[in-house]
Amino acid sequence: MGGHHRPPHRAGATRLVVARRAPHQPDAVQRDDDHARGGTVTTTVPRNADELAEALGDTATLTRIVESPDTLKDFITEYAKGQARSDESIVAQIREETQKQFADILRGDQIETINRLNLAPDGAPVARSKHYNPKAPxxxxxxxxxxxxxxxxxxxxxxxxxxxxxxxxxxxxxxxxxxxxxxxxxxxxxxxxxxxxxxxxxxxxxxxxxxxxxxxxxxxxxxxxxxxxxxxxxxxxxxxxxxxTEEGGTxxxxxxxxxxxxxxxxxxxxxxxxxxxxxxxxxxxxxxxxxxxxxxxxxxxxxxxxxxxxxxxxxxxxxxxxxxxxxxxxxxxxxxxxxxxxxxxxxxxxxxxxxxxxxxxxxxxxxxxxxxxxxxxxxxxxxxxxxxxxxxxxxxxxxxxxxxxxxxxxxxxxxxxxxxxxxxxxxxxxxxxxxxxxxxxxxxxxxxxxxxxxxxxxxxxxxxxxxxxxxxxxxxxxxxxxxxxxx
CATH class of the missing domain: 3.90.1690 (phage-related protein like fold)
Known part of the structure; x- marks a missing residue:
């Protein structure tokens, strides 16, 4: 209740599962076949744009990837993680931009948007200058x-x-x-x-x-x-x-x-x-x-x-x-x-x-x-x-x-x-x-x-x-x- 649940796995259905790669090995997406009872079909997660284009151009691979919303989501997530691991500059850029945005917010004279519980009857944010005094007449x-x-x-x-x-x-x-x-x-x-x-x-x-x-x-x-x-x-x-003064002195x-x-x-x-x-x-x-x-x-x-x-x-x-x-x-x-x-x-x-x-x-x-x-x-x-x-x-x-x-x-x-x-x-x-x-x-x-x-x-x-x-x-x-x- 209250969240997203995968549909129950049906007998005979195919599900993509992500197999963690060994060090210096490409990630792989595996397909479990209940009829094969443990057999898998492995799809390598692309490491770059060329490999991604090749994977999406292969009909069999593309069919396994888009077989369900969950398989597509798993594939995209693992591809994004692989890009972040292989290119540290992406993480560095995100960190730098995040720090810059927070610095702009914390810098003295900008108008800051405050959203506190019950601050406004309609729940809308209230813009206030840092020079605002709620006790002023x-x-x-x-x-x-x-x-x-x-x-x-x-x-x-x-x-x-x-x-x-x-x-x-x-x-x-x-x-x-x-x-x-x-x-x-x-x-x-x-x-x-x-x-x-x-x-x-x-x-x-x-x-x-x-x-x-x-x-x-x-x-x-x-x-x-x-x-x-x-x-x-x-x-x-x-x-x-x-x-x-000496110890004990006046x-x-x-x-x-x-x-x-x-x-x-x-x-x-x-x-x-x-x-x-x-x-x-x-x-x-x-x-x-x-x-x-x-x-x-x-x-x-x-x-x-x-x-x-x-x-x-x-x-x-x-x-x-x-x-x-x-x-x-x-x-x-x-x-x-x-x-x-x-x-x-x-x-x-x-x-x-x-x-x-x-x-x-x-x-x-x-x-x-x-x-x-x-x-x-x-x-x-x-x-x-x-x-x-x-x-x-x-x-x-x-x-x-x-x-x-x-x-x-x-x-x-x-x-x-x-x-x-x-x-x-x-x-x-x-x-x-x-x-x-x-x-x-x-x-x-x-x-x-x-x-x-x-x-x-x-x-x-x-x-x-x-x-x-x-x-x-x-x-x-x-x-x-x-x-x-x-x-």
């Missing part, structure tokens, strides 16, 4: 609004009808149930599946968020612990002291000093004006716009704030971190230049524990200086970054083994922050994980446009209060290092 809207077409069609200010009104009421109930922790700015809560997809796309072009430490915020203000460390001269981690108490950083969600608003035709005639085009342009804009304005924000009504950027250290220009260094000594000294000011994950962040204007900087040796010298001489090929995009990220969001060449050595593991991003969208057909009524805004709440703060004095040496160390102005 907008998660309750995912079932009804699985894409931008459904969501924007429902919340557009010009939408009419019972369906649109019912959808807006549902969003309002969830938004109100979320409580007073979200200020009443108007607009509709964006479903979590769409919010997480915005973040997934934005990560592909962001400088800071993709490398920083992201802290989910369940409330508008979240205190986050930090170790108040300023010096490693006599203690580490803000007050831990180690002592060597232990000396020590305790680290903990501080805290308060992450307070700031409001980032994206605004655009969209022709009403996109809502009424081509909502699919608008969905593509929301899936591409808005994530890019989100990454852009976040990066600007995480880089140079002043902390007043906006994040505090790493360039303005109290813990940041500046490397002074060289004696006699020309204005607007970068010399190899600047790079070497900036590297030496990085926390040793951070070197393995630190990256260079440089304004694109610095490229000519980086590409032509040379190491002076007596009266001569040679280029130190691009060394092939003929200019062929791409630049290495690493300096002293660490990646270089070019951006237009850093300071321009010659000013402090035009090239920085940063460990973003020491930068905190507080993510409120709630976005709102609102449209208005009245503000641009005369232009037949819909004004649209998307509101995100986020904060960014350096995770260290000050530079650290090393155990030995006079130069302070920091995860945020920049070259001072060369004027």
């Amino acid at each position: 907008g998660a309750g809207l995912d079932k009804q609004f699985g894409n931008w077409t459904d969501f924007l069609g429902a919340v557009w200010a010009g939408a009419k009808g019972q369906t649109a009104m019912a959808a807006q009421d549902q969003i309002a109930r969830i938004q109100n149930a979320f409580g007073s922790s979200v200020p009443s700015d108007g607009g509709f809560l964006i479903p979590e599946s769409l919010r997480s997809e915005l973040l997934r796309v934005s990560l592909e072009m962001s400088v800071v968020r993709s490398r920083a430490r992201v802290v989910p915020m369940e409330t508008l203000t979240v205190p986050y612990p930090m170790i108040d460390s300023t010096s490693n001269a006599s203690s580490v981690y803000g007050g831990i002291v180690g002592y060597w 232990l000396v108490d020590s305790a680290p000093t903990f501080g805290r950083i308060t992450l307070t969600a700031k409001k980032l608003t994206l605004y655009s004006e969209i022709p009403n035709e996109l809502f009424t005639d081509s909502i699919i085009s608008l969905e593509q716009f929301m899936g591409e342009s808005y994530p890019e804009a989100l990454a852009w304005f976040e990066d600007v704030a995480f880089t140079e924000g002043n902390g007043v009504g906006q994040p505090l950027g790493y360039l303005n971190a109290p813990a940041a250290v500046s490397v002074a220009k060289e004696s006699g260094q020309s204005a607007g230049t970068i010399v190899w000594e600047n790079i070497v000294k900036a590297y030496s000011r990085m926390l040793p524990s951070s070197i393995g994950r630190a990256v260079w962040v440089a304004h694109i204007d610095t490229f000519p200086e980086l590409a032509t900087m040379a190491l002076s040796v007596g009266t001569g010298g040679s280029a130190v970054w691009i060394g092939n001489g003929d200019g062929a090929g791409a630049p290495p995009m690493t300096i002293l083994g660490r990646p270089v990220i070019f951006t237009e969001k850093a300071s321009t060449v010659g000013t402090a922050g035009d090239i920085n050595f940063v460990d973003f593991g020491y930068y905190l991003i507080g993510d409120r994980q709630a976005m709102q969208a609102e449209t208005s057909t009245h503000f641009k009524f005369g232009n037949d446009k819909t004004a649209m805004r998307v509101i995100e709440r986020v904060d960014g703060q350096p995770w260290i209060k000050s530079a650290i004095t090393p155990k030995k040496g006079s130069n302070t160390l920091s995860p945020f290092v920049k070259i001072a102005t060369r004027a």
Whole structure:
């Protein structure tokens, strides 16, 4: 029951049976003849395409092979096994392709298909970004609004009808149930599946968020612990002291000093004006716009704030971190230049524990200086970054083994922050994980446009209060290092 069974063997019938070959012998398919009582007719399993063609071209052999579905299945199975044994490259190719497919699935940013028991009422797989948070406020809207077409069609200010009104009421109930922790700015809560997809796309072009430490915020203000460390001269981690003692000696108490950083969600608003035709005639085009342009804009304005924000009504950027250290220009260094000594000294000011994950962040204007900087040796010298001489090929995009990220969001060449050595593991991003969208057909009524805004709440703060004095040496160390102005 519940499976496939061979039909009972009838007296006088012929059945193909597979006889295992001896080492270095071809496999054989045998035919049992009940009338012959033990006699067999042996058919050799082909070893290659030519032998297969020969076997199938022989009427007697072909008749025995296709005598029943079972005999045909046994023949094909043994032929396939023989090919795999004789050609190890087939197994190697299968293994390599399988590993490649699993690697693609496990790689960070792909959308993964999850199929869990009772996850969806209809049993269908649910697509989720890895940035999806099932506890986020907008998660309750995912079932009804699985894409931008459904969501924007429902919340557009010009939408009419019972369906649109019912959808807006549902969003309002969830938004109100979320409580007073979200200020009443108007607009509709964006479903979590769409919010997480915005973040997934934005990560592909962001400088800071993709490398920083992201802290989910369940409330508008979240205190986050930090170790108040300023010096490693006599203690580490803000007050831990180690002592060597004799056996049975008295232990000396020590305790680290903990501080805290308060992450307070700031409001980032994206605004655009969209022709009403996109809502009424081509909502699919608008969905593509929301899936591409808005994530890019989100990454852009976040990066600007995480880089140079002043902390007043906006994040505090790493360039303005109290813990940041500046490397002074060289004696006699020309204005607007970068010399190899600047790079070497900036590297030496990085926390040793951070070197393995630190990256260079440089304004694109610095490229000519980086590409032509040379190491002076007596009266001569040679280029130190691009060394092939003929200019062929791409630049290495690493300096002293660490990646270089070019951006237009850093300071321009010659000013402090035009090239920085940063460990973003020491930068905190507080993510409120709630976005709102609102449209208005009245503000641009005369232009037949819909004004649209998307509101995100986020904060960014350096995770260290000050530079650290090393155990030995006079130069302070920091995860945020920049070259001072060369004027």
